[in-house]
Amino acid sequence: MSDSTGDRDVWSRVDRYLETALLPEDPALAQALARNADEGLPPIDVSPAQGRFLHLLARIAGARRILEIGTLGGYSTIQLARALPTDGVVVTCEYSPDHAAVARANLEQAGLAERVEIRVGPALETLPTLTGPFDLVFVDADKQNNAAYLDHAIRLGRPGTVIVVDNVVRGGRLLTGGDPQVEGSRRMFAALQREERVEATALQTVGAKGYDGFLLARVR
Ligand code: SAH
Ligand code: DHB
Ligand code: MG
Numbered sequence: 001m002s003d004s005t006g007d008r009d010v011w012s013r014v015d016r017y018l019e020t021a022l023l024p025e026d027p028a029l030a031q032a033l034a035r036n037a038d039e040g041l042p043p044i045d046v047s048p049a050q051g052r053f054l055h056l057l058a059r060i061a062g063a064r065r066i067l068e069i070g071t072l073g074g075y076s077t078i079q080l081a082r083a084l085p086t087d088g089v090v091v092t093c094e095y096s097p098d099h100a101a102v103a104r105a106n107l108e109q110a111g112l113a114e115r116v117e118i119r120v121g122p123a124l125e126t127l128p129t130l131t132g133p134f135d136l137v138f139v140d141a142d143k144q145n146n147a148a149y150l151d152h153a154i155r156l157g158r159p160g161t162v163i164v165v166d167n168v169v170r171g172g173r174l175l176t177g178g179d180p181q182v183e184g185s186r187r188m189f190a191a192l193q194r195e196e197r198v199e200a201t202a203l204q205t206v207g208a209k210g211y212d213g214f215l216l217a218r219v220r
Pocket of ligand 2: 044045046140141166167
């Protein structure tokens, strides 16, 4: 069930092939990853292909206001902010002031600082202070709180709002549970079983970041 080393190797090589075929050279994203590494941030950003996927989803949705929960160094934030019109905004929630400082530098370097508001603190304290509606919500923080984050995302949405949640499969540990992070995603799926305010699906993914998956939902 979990990804063996050999599987991961071919998934990573295919990801590099797809990046070469599909993704333009991107100095701002490359510099963001380099700064993240220099600053000691964990390499848990979405992959380049996944980031491009989020960017395209935001473009397809015509998003003007995007909410992100979990900024890290702003790699996904850059991908989302670039999908916006010049008067659009990403509000991104980050617990760690250190991560937020790195993200701020990366967003400035990418020329996107004016389109992004970083809200530092526990997202569960920030979210009740926000006013919607947001057109797209990307949830990628502490998975223990995924059920609550989904609830806030729906509350802050409007009919048609796109919600994406990262890391919902975790190498198949979704099925077996046993750590607070996957237990959080299991609580989110249990809530979705009764949730009438969204229609949802999930996609399992493999690639440079291993075996995982995205939840995709649309507010009714
Ligand atoms: N979306 C980023 C990766 C986010 S990693 C990208 O793809 O580039 C998860 C981030 O969530 C980390 O920076 C972590 O500090 C942050 N986080 C963890 N708990 C949080 C909380 N309670 N509120 C807000 N952010 C939190
Ligand atoms: C990990 C990956 C993620 O995408 C994330 O948001 C948090 C943690 C990880 O691989 O540990
Ligand atoms: Mg993630």
